[in-house]
Amino acid sequence: MRKLLLLSFIIVSFSQAAIVKSLKFDGLIHLSEEVASEMIGIKQGDFVNIEIIDKAIKTLYKQGYFKDVWVEEAGHGDLVFHFKEKPTISKIELDGISDSDKEKIFEFLGMQKGEVYDLDKATLSELRVVKFYEAQGYFDTVVEHKKEVLNENSIVIKFQINRGEEVSIETVNMCGSNALEYSDFEPKMANKEAEWLPWMWGFNDGKLRLNDLQYDPARIKDVYMQNGYLDAKVSEPFLKAYLDSYTATLTYNINEGQQYKIDVVDIIIPKGFIEVETLKDEMVLKSGDVFDVERLRRDVKRVETKVADLGYAYVRVIPDIKKNTQGALASITLRVIPGQKVYINDVRISGNSRTIDRVVRRDVFLAAGDLYNRTDLQDTKSALKRSSYFESVNIKEKRVSKDKIDLVVEVTEASTGSIGGGIGYGSSDGLLLSANLSDTNIFGSGITASVDVERSDKELTGRISLTNPRVFDSVYSVGGSIYSEDSDYADYDEQTIGFNVTVGRRFGRNIKGSVSYVLEQTELSDFGEGIDMSLYTEDKTIKSSIIPAITYNTTDDYYLPRRGMIFKSSLEFAGLGGDEEFIKSITKFNYYFGLKDLYKYDLILRYKSQFQYVSDNGYLPINEKVYMGGVRSVRGYDSSSISPKNSYGSLTGGTMMAVNTIEASFPLVERLKMRGALFFDYGMMGEDDLNIKRGGTGAVIEWVSPMGPISLIFAQPLFKEAGDDTASFEFTMGRQF
Incomplete structure (x- = not known):
C-alpha cells in the first residue's frame, strides 16, 4: 500500500516549481538519509513540483521496505518525507519436516533473518519448497506460512510444511x-x-x-x-x-532398428608419431564385432593414452562412424590430432582433510617440470588406491598456458581405521574367532598400526604392529611387531613370545625389498603319541633369524583388484645365534584379469599360487614345519590340519608345499558392492616329496562393506581321506579378495 498525504497548501505551493529550503526523512531504518536523498534526486536548493515529489515517493516505495510513504511541508519550502516500514523478519521456522530437510531448504528458501517481510517473496518460497519435494518424488505437498508479531517492527515467519506422498x-x-x-x-x-x-x-x-x-x-x-x-x-x-x-x-x-556390425576400423594420424598398426593393437573393437559405443569410447581413450604418453596432453581422437544401412555395417575412422607437447607446471592436492599432503605426493609420479605422461597419471591413481587411504582418486588437468598444465589430485578419504573380525567353524578346532583393531593411516601420516587377537578352542594369539612405509617420505620403510601365541595343536602345544623388526626399500614404482630380523622364544609340550622325541625338545628354545624378501605389485585396487599381479618371496635363515637352525622359503603369486573390457561383463579371473620349502640345518622344530589346510591354502579343511602322519595318526609336519587356486568372481548386487565367486583349490605337500594331495571347491560371497571386505566361504573338500578334519563354512574380514 502506498499513501501520499499532500496538504492543500503544499498543492498550492508546489503547483509551480519551488525551491527546497530543507529536506528531512522521518522513520527510516533500512536506508540512510544520504542514500534516500541520492535515490530520489532531491536536495536542498533544488526546484521541485508536485510531479517530482510524486516520482520520488514512487521510487522509495519500489524499494520494498515500506508500507506507507508520504510527504509533509513543515514550512515554506521545508519538506519532510515520512515512512512506515514493513516489519523485519527476526526468525524463520520450518515445521513438520526433519532437521536434515530443514538444512537443505534454508539453502534455497530465498528468505533470511533480518530482511524485510514481503508477501510475494514468501509465496515464492512456498512454491520452492513444493518443487523441492516434487523433485524427490513427493506429490501433494502443502506449504503455508504465518506471521507472528513480536512488536511493531519485528515478526516471526513460520512455514508449516505437510510433505506429500511418494x-x-x-x-x-x-x-x-x-x-x-x-x-x-x-x-x-x-x-x-x-x-x-x-x-x-x-x-x-x-x-x-x-x-x-x-x-x-x-x-x-x-x-x-x-x-x-x-x-x-x-x-x-x-x-x-x-x-x-x-x-x-x-x-x-x-x-530398435537393425543391429550393426563393424566393417572397417581405421586410424588417421600425422606421420612421424606412432605407427597406425601399433595404435590398432591397443583397440578392442575389431572388424566383424557387433558395434559397441562403450567399447569405442574406451578404444578412443586407449589411443589417446598412447599418444599422450609422448607428452601430447591435449591430443584429440575424433571418431567418425559411417553406416551402411544396406549391409548393417558400420565403418569406424579415428582421426588423431596430437596438438603440442605439454609440461607439468604444478601439482596440487585436494580433498585430503586428514591425510598430509606429502603422504599423497609420494605416490604422485609427475612433478613440476616433467613432460606430461598419461600412463604416469594412471599409475599414480593405482598407487594411491593401493595405499588403502582413499576411497576414490581423481586427477584433473587444468591448462595454464599452451604448453603448461596443472594437475589437481582430488582424493576422497577412506575410513582407514577399522574394527574387524572373523568367525568360522571346524570339526577339530570348533568355533574360530578373530578380532582386529587397526588404522593404516594414523593421523594422516601413512603410518600403520594394528592389534590382532585370534581365539579358537585350541589357540589364543595376540600381536601389536607398527609400520612406517615411507620414513621421512623416502624410499625406505621400517616396522615391527611384538606378539604372543598360545596354541593347542592336535599333536603338540606351543607357547611363543617374540618380536620382529623390518627395514624395507622401494625399487621403482612396483617393487619393494625388505630385510626382517626375528627373535622369539618357544616352548613346545604335550607331544602326540608316536612323535619321535629324539628330534625335539620340551625345553624353551630361541629362534634368531633374518628374512630377506621382495614384493612386486601392479594391481589397481587394494581390496578388489581387477588387473595386475602380486609376487612375494621371502627366505628365512634361522641360526644367527639361538637354538633353532633351518632355512625356510615362502613364495606367493596372484594374478588378476578382468574381462569387462572384452565381454562387457564384470567377471574377474584370479589365479593364486604359493610354494613353501623348509630344510633342517641343525634343529628344525615341529612348529616350523609345513602344514596345509584352511583359508590361506586349501579351503574345505581345518587350518593346518593336513600333513604327513606317523603310524599313530599324529601330524608330523612336512618340508614342502605347493598350492594352486583358480577363482572366478562375478557381480551379484552391484549397488551393494556384493559379488559371488567360485573357486577350486589344489594343494600338494609332503616330507621329501609332494605325495599328499588335497583339494577344495565351493562358493564365496564377497562384500566390500562399510566395515571392510567380508567373505563368506562355503567349501567342499576334495580327495578327502580317513581322519581328515574338514570345515564347510568360514568367515573372514579385512582380507584382500
Missing part, C-alpha cells in the same frame, strides 16, 4: 523393445520399477525421480548403442500417475 513406479513398459529387455536398461535408469521389499537397503524402491526423468531416454538409447542398434529411437517418457494410490506407470515407445 509416488512409486509399479511398471516400466518398453513398447517396441524386442532385442533387449527391461533388465538390460534397469542398471542405467534413474526411474525404475519397485522391487520386492522396496524398503530394504539395496533394493529398488521404485521412487519417482522427476529431475532425472528427462535424462532416462538418453540412457536407454546408450544401452542400445552398446549393443549395435545405431538407429534406435526412444520416445520421451509417458508418465501416468494415480494419486489416489500414489502409484505410477512409465512407458517408452522404442523403435
Whole structure:
C-alpha cells in the first residue's frame, strides 16, 4: 500500500516549481538519509513540483521496505518525507519436516533473518519448497506460512510444511523393445520399477525421480548403442500417475532398428608419431564385432593414452562412424590430432582433510617440470588406491598456458581405521574367532598400526604392529611387531613370545625389498603319541633369524583388484645365534584379469599360487614345519590340519608345499558392492616329496562393506581321506579378495 498525504497548501505551493529550503526523512531504518536523498534526486536548493515529489515517493516505495510513504511541508519550502516500514523478519521456522530437510531448504528458501517481510517473496518460497519435494518424488505437498508479531517492527515467519506422498513406479513398459529387455536398461535408469521389499537397503524402491526423468531416454538409447542398434529411437517418457494410490506407470515407445556390425576400423594420424598398426593393437573393437559405443569410447581413450604418453596432453581422437544401412555395417575412422607437447607446471592436492599432503605426493609420479605422461597419471591413481587411504582418486588437468598444465589430485578419504573380525567353524578346532583393531593411516601420516587377537578352542594369539612405509617420505620403510601365541595343536602345544623388526626399500614404482630380523622364544609340550622325541625338545628354545624378501605389485585396487599381479618371496635363515637352525622359503603369486573390457561383463579371473620349502640345518622344530589346510591354502579343511602322519595318526609336519587356486568372481548386487565367486583349490605337500594331495571347491560371497571386505566361504573338500578334519563354512574380514 502506498499513501501520499499532500496538504492543500503544499498543492498550492508546489503547483509551480519551488525551491527546497530543507529536506528531512522521518522513520527510516533500512536506508540512510544520504542514500534516500541520492535515490530520489532531491536536495536542498533544488526546484521541485508536485510531479517530482510524486516520482520520488514512487521510487522509495519500489524499494520494498515500506508500507506507507508520504510527504509533509513543515514550512515554506521545508519538506519532510515520512515512512512506515514493513516489519523485519527476526526468525524463520520450518515445521513438520526433519532437521536434515530443514538444512537443505534454508539453502534455497530465498528468505533470511533480518530482511524485510514481503508477501510475494514468501509465496515464492512456498512454491520452492513444493518443487523441492516434487523433485524427490513427493506429490501433494502443502506449504503455508504465518506471521507472528513480536512488536511493531519485528515478526516471526513460520512455514508449516505437510510433505506429500511418494509416488512409486509399479511398471516400466518398453513398447517396441524386442532385442533387449527391461533388465538390460534397469542398471542405467534413474526411474525404475519397485522391487520386492522396496524398503530394504539395496533394493529398488521404485521412487519417482522427476529431475532425472528427462535424462532416462538418453540412457536407454546408450544401452542400445552398446549393443549395435545405431538407429534406435526412444520416445520421451509417458508418465501416468494415480494419486489416489500414489502409484505410477512409465512407458517408452522404442523403435530398435537393425543391429550393426563393424566393417572397417581405421586410424588417421600425422606421420612421424606412432605407427597406425601399433595404435590398432591397443583397440578392442575389431572388424566383424557387433558395434559397441562403450567399447569405442574406451578404444578412443586407449589411443589417446598412447599418444599422450609422448607428452601430447591435449591430443584429440575424433571418431567418425559411417553406416551402411544396406549391409548393417558400420565403418569406424579415428582421426588423431596430437596438438603440442605439454609440461607439468604444478601439482596440487585436494580433498585430503586428514591425510598430509606429502603422504599423497609420494605416490604422485609427475612433478613440476616433467613432460606430461598419461600412463604416469594412471599409475599414480593405482598407487594411491593401493595405499588403502582413499576411497576414490581423481586427477584433473587444468591448462595454464599452451604448453603448461596443472594437475589437481582430488582424493576422497577412506575410513582407514577399522574394527574387524572373523568367525568360522571346524570339526577339530570348533568355533574360530578373530578380532582386529587397526588404522593404516594414523593421523594422516601413512603410518600403520594394528592389534590382532585370534581365539579358537585350541589357540589364543595376540600381536601389536607398527609400520612406517615411507620414513621421512623416502624410499625406505621400517616396522615391527611384538606378539604372543598360545596354541593347542592336535599333536603338540606351543607357547611363543617374540618380536620382529623390518627395514624395507622401494625399487621403482612396483617393487619393494625388505630385510626382517626375528627373535622369539618357544616352548613346545604335550607331544602326540608316536612323535619321535629324539628330534625335539620340551625345553624353551630361541629362534634368531633374518628374512630377506621382495614384493612386486601392479594391481589397481587394494581390496578388489581387477588387473595386475602380486609376487612375494621371502627366505628365512634361522641360526644367527639361538637354538633353532633351518632355512625356510615362502613364495606367493596372484594374478588378476578382468574381462569387462572384452565381454562387457564384470567377471574377474584370479589365479593364486604359493610354494613353501623348509630344510633342517641343525634343529628344525615341529612348529616350523609345513602344514596345509584352511583359508590361506586349501579351503574345505581345518587350518593346518593336513600333513604327513606317523603310524599313530599324529601330524608330523612336512618340508614342502605347493598350492594352486583358480577363482572366478562375478557381480551379484552391484549397488551393494556384493559379488559371488567360485573357486577350486589344489594343494600338494609332503616330507621329501609332494605325495599328499588335497583339494577344495565351493562358493564365496564377497562384500566390500562399510566395515571392510567380508567373505563368506562355503567349501567342499576334495580327495578327502580317513581322519581328515574338514570345515564347510568360514568367515573372514579385512582380507584382500
